Amino acid sequence: MSRISLNRAGLGRLACLLLLALSLLPGRVAAQEVQRIAAVVNDEVVSAYDLAQRMKAIMVLSGITDSKENRQRVQGQALRAVIDEVIQLQEAKRVNVRVTDADIDYAIGLLETRNQIPEGRFEEFLRRRGVPPETMIRQITAEIAWSKLVQRQFSRNSSVDEEEIDSVLEKLKANAGKTEYLIAEIFLDIDPTVGEMQVAENARRLVSDIRQGASFEAIAAQFSQGPTAANGGLVGWTQPDQLDPDAANALADLGLGQITDPIRVPGGFQIYRLNDRRKILAADPMATQFTLKQLVVTLAQDAAEADVTAARTAAVKARGSITSCDDVAPLAAEIKSDSSGDLGTVRLGELPESLRDAVRDLQPGETSEPVRTPLGLHVLVVCDRKDQEVDLPSRDDIAKSLRQRRMAMLSRGYMRDLRRNATIEFR
Numbered sequence: 001m002s003r004i005s006l007n008r009a010g011l012g013r014l015a016c017l018l019l020l021a022l023s024l025l026p027g028r029v030a031a032q033e034v035q036r037i038a039a040v041v042n043d044e045v046v047s048a049y050d051l052a053q054r055m056k057a058i059m060v061l062s063g064i065t066d067s068k069e070n071r072q073r074v075q076g077q078a079l080r081a082v083i084d085e086v087i088q089l090q091e092a093k094r095v096n097v098r099v100t101d102a103d104i105d106y107a108i109g110l111l112e113t114r115n116q117i118p119e120g121r122f123e124e125f126l127r128r129r130g131v132p133p134e135t136m137i138r139q140i141t142a143e144i145a146w147s148k149l150v151q152r153q154f155s156r157n158s159s160v161d162e163e164e165i166d167s168v169l170e171k172l173k174a175n176a177g178k179t180e181y182l183i184a185e186i187f188l189d190i191d192p193t194v195g196e197m198q199v200a201e202n203a204r205r206l207v208s209d210i211r212q213g214a215s216f217e218a219i220a221a222q223f224s225q226g227p228t229a230a231n232g233g234l235v236g237w238t239q240p241d242q243l244d245p246d247a248a249n250a251l252a253d254l255g256l257g258q259i260t261d262p263i264r265v266p267g268g269f270q271i272y273r274l275n276d277r278r279k280i281l282a283a284d285p286m287a288t289q290f291t292l293k294q295l296v297v298t299l300a301q302d303a304a305e306a307d308v309t310a311a312r313t314a315a316v317k318a319r320g321s322i323t324s325c326d327d328v329a330p331l332a333a334e335i336k337s338d339s340s341g342d343l344g345t346v347r348l349g350e351l352p353e354s355l356r357d358a359v360r361d362l363q364p365g366e367t368s369e370p371v372r373t374p375l376g377l378h379v380l381v382v383c384d385r386k387d388q389e390v391d392l393p394s395r396d397d398i399a400k401s402l403r404q405r406r407m408a409m410l411s412r413g414y415m416r417d418l419r420r421n422a423t424i425e426f427r
Helices: 011-023 027-035 048-062 068-094 101-114 122-128 133-154 162-174 196-211 216-223 245-252 305-320 325-334 353-359 395-421
Strands: 037-041 044-047 179-189 234-238 263-265 268-279 289-298 341-347 371-373 376-386 424-426
Touching: 037 048, 037 068, 044 048, 044 068, 048 068, 048 133, 048 216, 068 133, 068 196, 068 216, 068 395, 101 122, 101 133, 122 133, 133 395, 162 395, 179 196, 179 216, 179 245, 179 395, 196 216, 196 268, 245 263, 245 268, 289 305, 289 325, 305 376, 325 341, 325 376, 353 371, 353 376
Parallel strands: none
Antiparallel strands: 037 044, 037 424, 179 234, 179 268, 263 268, 289 341, 289 376, 371 376
16 A cells, blocks of 8 residues: 545544544553654654654554564654655645645545545544554645645646657667566655665665565555655656666566665665566567467377377378368368367467467467377467557657656655755754
8 A cells, every 4th residue: 555544524533533542542641642752843843642653653554563673663764754744744834735625535535446445434444453543644644735835846847848758759669679677666865864874774674674574565655755655666667777777787687576675876775676577669478369279189198108199190190281270170070079179369378388388479370289288189270360569658658757757856856955954853
């Protein structure tokens, strides 16, 4: 999952929910947690309660075991996340960016759909997992506010001209047949108040958590400071020359579903997961459609070697007399083969591996070598073949992708500047 929020009651219930959550705590503990200060951000207090609830949410939603050691590990990242949200909401307020109930409702609807949750049951979903709803509403509100803010500030700077689109199309044509990757990312920014060594250690711990079973998507949603966090870190199809060289080299050696070690890139550390790989502008051979008929020379599984030899000789002879699919029926009648006949139209990937290899390179009218199965020896005849058509992406799709990448870069720089100029005191 990527982000959490309340049900459709909207923001009006937040104060009540917070008071209810506090009323359920022992009086002294509640008072101490709320009153104790974890940090002050531009004169706005982040309480120990805020921090504790975010830590709990991170561990529950990311699949990290709730232990004293893990709480200590998560604390720094949780505090960083809460501080960033305070900064984002302060900046949004400064320039009069508002998050409406309709915005919240829309975000909740997407989350319910994405996580296959019945409509209006999101609060129940959270509570069953021990996640305080008031903690998550602040997170989703900050995310929406920041998205609106970045759009307002940089929409003019993200325009794409026709020459840029032409350049992408030319590059795709030039790279046809080369490998591209479907990737997801976690980006950890290097905060001067924390230091590069600590951020690197945090990244290594996240890699360890994911490799031990924690959800990559949930970790990305809770920890990543990149613009893809809201989508569980999903970047999309990416060519190697669009990545840092160290990242491209690391992805080349990964198996599907595996993640890289932390990679130092300008401004921070990246962790990538390889979801898929494919050839640029190349048809997927497994999607090729074959219309097939088969001639089967029946043979028992435990047939003697002499019977196998005789059956193979018969299959090879029959194959030599086949010039089209129309020849299969009379030959089947001649050898009294009830198993012979029409196989219909199938994708190559739907065939058993032994049959797949036999027809992969055949053209209409061609026949396969006899293939042994439990039924006997099969000669496959290709009646028709349709290779997958691969088109260049549309100019609109390319422009959208370029704008997203540009906005991501501008967003990251904007946040870095706000963080650098903020007055942050840790208690």
